[in-house]
Amino acid sequence: MRLTFLGAAGTVTGSKYLLEHDGRRVLVDCGLFQGLKQLRLRNWDRLPLPASQVDAVVLTHAHIDHSGYLPALAKQGFRGPVFSTPATQELAALLLPDSGHLQEEDAFYANRHGFSRHSPALPLYTEQDGRRVLQQFRPRGFGEAFEPVPGLTVRFSPAGHILGAASVHVAWNGGSLLFSGDLGRDEDILMRPPAPPPAAGHVVIESTYGDRLHAREDVAATLAETVRRTAGRGGIVVVPAFAVGRAQALLYLLATLKRERRIPDLPLFLNSPMAADVTDIYHRHHGEHRLDASQCEAMCLCARVVNTVEESRKLNELRFPAVIVSASGMATGGRVVHHLKAFAPDRRNTILLAGYQAAGTRGAALAEGARTLKIHGDYVPVRAEVVSLGSLSAHADREELLRWIGRLPGAPRRVFVTHGEPVAADRLRLAIEERHRWPCTVAEQLQAVDL
Structure with a gap:
């Protein structure tokens, strides 16, 4: 199994993780980059493989930084299934067309008022592109085993955060990998807390708040x-x-x-x-x-x-x-x-x-x-x-992240820290190493690892 970090490395946006196994390719998450201009420009770059060679996509949840590149991927030739929880499918049906619509509106406004450096300004994809990719969704329930491609078994477990948000457990002939997805709060106003993580040989954990605790305010x-x-x-x-x-x-x-x-x-x-x-x-x-x-x-x-x-x-x-x-x-x-x-x-x-x-x-x-x-x-x-x-915030803070990963049934072979600004990611790496004595690495953009 080869894992390549195509996003959410050194930043909290653009989540994309490429899994390659026995000639098959699966993306876990397919998000848009947001924020700094140099990050947003990555949305216009092609992936390091043709979109038509991606066999399936598995989504942790519907937020645009995790799902918003799907219409662009389909526009480039991706024709495979998109697996998500039922609530994520329902939310994506709202978010993806809206994302395309906003891009069209922004391009129209820029062209009308002439403040874009591009002539004409164009959307990355349209509202119709957002609607079209929805036909490729295949919902799966929490705890239900499914094969996005032959040889890989995937299960969703509740991650809190928002409706439908899931951690993703991937298993293959003797190996396993757990993606935390965006983890919610233990005491969120709306959402229930994340479920305890299942055992996994390797773990990819988010670090949005990896360097701080949420204020205990009313x-x-x-x-x-x-x-x-x-x-x-x-x-x-x-x-x-x-x-x-x-x-x-x-x-x-x-x-x-x-x-x-x-x-x-x-x-x-x-x-x-x-x-x-x-x-x-x-x-x-x-x-x-x-x-x-x-x-x-x-x-x-x-x-x-x-x-x-x-x-x-x-x-x-x-x-x-x-x-x-x-x-x-x-x-x-x-x-x-x-x-x-x-x-x-x-x-x-x-x-x-x-x-x-x-x-x-x-x-x-x-x-x-x-x-x-x-x-x-x-x-x-x-x-x-x-x-x-x-x-x-709907994101777990540092202590909640450490508490979640500390509930693993056994020690993983390695932990990869992603989805965080550089300081937050490195602080969480250090905390995991000090508290659990597990090998831990902050992932880098385009880094490839053989598991």
């Missing part, structure tokens, strides 16, 4: 205080939020705070039709999360869903206190970028960051105290208050 109290403080000065709270996971957690918290009268009875807007559709999917997968039917219902009804582009534009004219939850979570694109352009210059307003912000994204710049943001070719002043709710 998230609801911090959110309530932020909303009250902003409303008190007549401002608007703009929340960049991932349409899958964080948007639902925020809606649940806001609905609870309103019901308990801990925040004013101000308007809540969910400016992401896709996030509203995702919220509906939570109703159909009660076994994977902590909310009951009534809590799901409250989460769905607490905000007004903004469907059309025209309605979205009108939000930028608001002159009374409100909360706007809108994608994308790191402010890399989508409707929230237009809201930042409108509301960031006003000191009365607040920008609330509610999850991990990858290097090179507008969200990371805001978290680091940037006083200007480059949006659509212009520099927009940031005078609004910026608040980070890091403990609302």
Whole structure:
């Protein structure tokens, strides 16, 4: 078995792991690179093998940094099956066409206003490309053994994080390899904790928060205080939020705070039709999360869903206190970028960051105290208050990662650390070596290893 790291090495995006065994090739994850320009440019590079030679893809979950390259792979000639959990398939049916649509919108906007260096600016793939690849999905349940190609047996186990998120166990004639996928929190607001890992000869573990612990803060109290403080000065709270996971957690918290009268009875807007559709999917997968039917219902009804582009534009004219939850979570694109352009210059307003912000994204710049943001070719002043709710992240922190891998039934032959910025990945490597005395390596881009 040969394992090659084609993404999420030295960064938290672009997850792609190539497995080659007995002449067959399987990709575990097929994600887009995001953030820094030099990373985003990798999306336009061809893989080191023709797409037509990839026999199958196995997805850990639906987030775009793990699934968003699938339409491009299919566009280049991939015709094999895509295996995922049922919830991941449902989420991908929303996320992949939306990703193509956003790329088309961004290209159109760039061409219309002439701020792209490319003439014309083109999308990596289209909405139709995103819809087309959905026909290749083959859902499999947690714990169900399946063969993506002859000679490999794969099983999904719950990873927490978001609906459908899985760790992936791959076995072949005497060998085995476990991909953690993105691991969730032990005490997440919405999701149940990750399942204990099965025994494996080799392990690939994510390290998004490999160098830090989440603050032990009262998230609801911090959110309530932020909303009250902003409303008190007549401002608007703009929340960049991932349409899958964080948007639902925020809606649940806001609905609870309103019901308990801990925040004013101000308007809540969910400016992401896709996030509203995702919220509906939570109703159909009660076994994977902590909310009951009534809590799901409250989460769905607490905000007004903004469907059309025209309605979205009108939000930028608001002159009374409100909360706007809108994608994308790191402010890399989508409707929230237009809201930042409108509301960031006003000191009365607040920008609330509610999850991990990858290097090179507008969200990371805001978290680091940037006083200007480059949006659509212009520099927009940031005078609004910026608040980070890091403990609302859906990723396990360092101690939770160590606790998960420490539950392995036996010592693996080697651990590979991926999906983290360089410092975070190396800190987790060192912690694993010191705590468990297991050989541990930080993976590098395009590194190939024979297992």
